[in-house]
Amino acid sequence: MHYLILGNCAAGLNGIEGIRSIDKKGEITLISAEPYPAYARCLITNFLIGTHSEEDLYLREKDFYQKNGVKVLQGKKAVKIFPQEKKVEIDDGKKIPYDALLIATGASPKTLRVKGEEKEGVFGFRTLEDARQIAKRAEKAEKALVFGGGLIGLKAGYALKKKGLAVEVIVKSPRILSRVVEENSSRLIARWLQEKGIKIRTGLAPREILGDKEMKGVILDNGEEVKAQIAIVGKGVSPNLSFAEESGINIHWGIVVDNYLRTNFQEIFAAGDVAETKDLVTGEHTINALWLAAQEQGRTAGINMAGGEKVYPGSIGANAAEFFGLPFISMGCVQARNGEIIKEKKAEKKFVYRRLVFKDGRLTGAVLVGEVEAAGIYMALIRKKDRVENLADELLEGWVDYGKFEKILEGKKGFRETITPDGRLIKLP
Amino acid sequence: MKRIFVDEERCLGCRSCEIACAIKHSSSHKLEKAIQEQPLPISRIRVRKDEENAIPLQCRHCPEPCCVYACIAGGIRKDEKTGLVVFEEKKCVRCYSCVMVCPFAAIKLGEEEQPAVKCDLCQEEEIPPCVRACPTGALFFGQAEEFQELMEKRKKRGKKNALLNIG
Structure with missing residues (x-):
């Protein structure tokens, strides 16, 4: 079995780990455009500020690729995919064969399209x-x-x-x-x-x-x-997929994949900023170009490439950040578009704002500014899609009383259960 | 793996566990000094309490942790050997991504510049200080099956911890 991975960031890296969680032996080749080991792309902010060095950004130990038996082709790019031949041509002219392919090439910044854009600076x-x-x-x-x-x-x-x-x-x-x-x-x-x-x-x-x-x-x-x-x-960014354009792979906004992160070709998968998946909240196909989505998708794609059958429940638009000590988190659908009910709480002088969005009795979105520590509870509720209309006011207060939260989690006494990233309830072993 | 389990019928909401945890994670490890430390030590366990109920919440060390995928710094991992969800605090950039996804709201961020923290199950202790500090036996440290047995025993005995009946 030969796995080929295009891309060496969140999705590609988790793809490796997904494959290796099932198949310890198959050959893996990874093509990386950038000349570094996988690094925390979001942390280039910290690198720019000067608090982090290049090495601080590396996501795994130095021997990660070697330990996982991954052959890395650094500084190379895919130029064309031949799905019928099961080969990918790279920019040095070589064609690399594969049995399973993961497209995790990410995205690139959109340009301004104004005069003088090419100038230094x-x-x-x-x-x-x-x-x-x-x-x-x-x-x-x-x-x-x-x-x-x-x-x-x-x-x-x-x-x-x-x-x-x-x-x-x-x-x-x-x-x-x-x-x-x-x-x-x-x-x-x-x-x-x-x-x-x-x-x-x-x-x-x-x-x-x-x-x-x-x-x-x-x-x-x-x-x-x-x-x-x-x-x-x-x-904004646009997905890096020019090499796939004439391949017959389904492309819409991005490379279209199903619930297994599989394209219209059985052995070709896509994950991360290049992949167009179902949105967990809207049900529509979209690209949620986010770190969290890329990691989960990469992992899931890797498992499925190696013969597993892991369903990806859909991505969720969710962002968290802190500027000058003010945190904010947003997730899911944040606007009233179509019959959504909005609950909000404001303390604007203190830079605190909380907004919950309900649709058909379910929580479908949340925005929190200033006080954000309960955010994960909202995320769990959005992912589990439970009906929580009777808890709307309490949820807005920032916390759900644990007893009710437990009911939401359907957990037995003593919190002996937890929920997984794809919203399943499982027992703590 | 050994975990902290909660018999929430016994939780009084006294917050002894919070204090024990904060002291354990202080630099002095002494209450009288810990309360004067800057920044103040943070308890990794949090007691949620209302008129009727109380429960201590902390990291569940989930088999499939949501936080691992959320961390933009690659600073959270699930240790396959110990089962622990490990925070590498020095990698934290306070982006709040882990907070965004933890179903138990078990992650805390302190003052500016401080990394996100959560329960580490106090590896160097035989029994975590929060469990030791609990006056009613609401907190239990051990295997899931052991806790199950304990709960069945307590159920058979039928009555609550004597402390709960005071007053």
């Missing part, structure tokens, strides 16, 4: 190399602009602020984090960030990047000129 914020280049440039820069109000852009802006730069976030939509949280939380977090010195400007977008070889500023779409030496492009 304009960065995406995705890789260790991005962070390294930004850090280098930040040494002699005074001001950075962040285009886009998503989590990635804000994290980059946060890191640069911590490094002492002036930071201005430029968002086209009327608010930041518009795809992560709803209006109230968004407003609260924006106020917090502004109090901490990050400037946020909405309804604006860049028209042109100014400068010669290096960027010196930007012209906004209102005609205004802003001086800056760094620009971070945080306009």
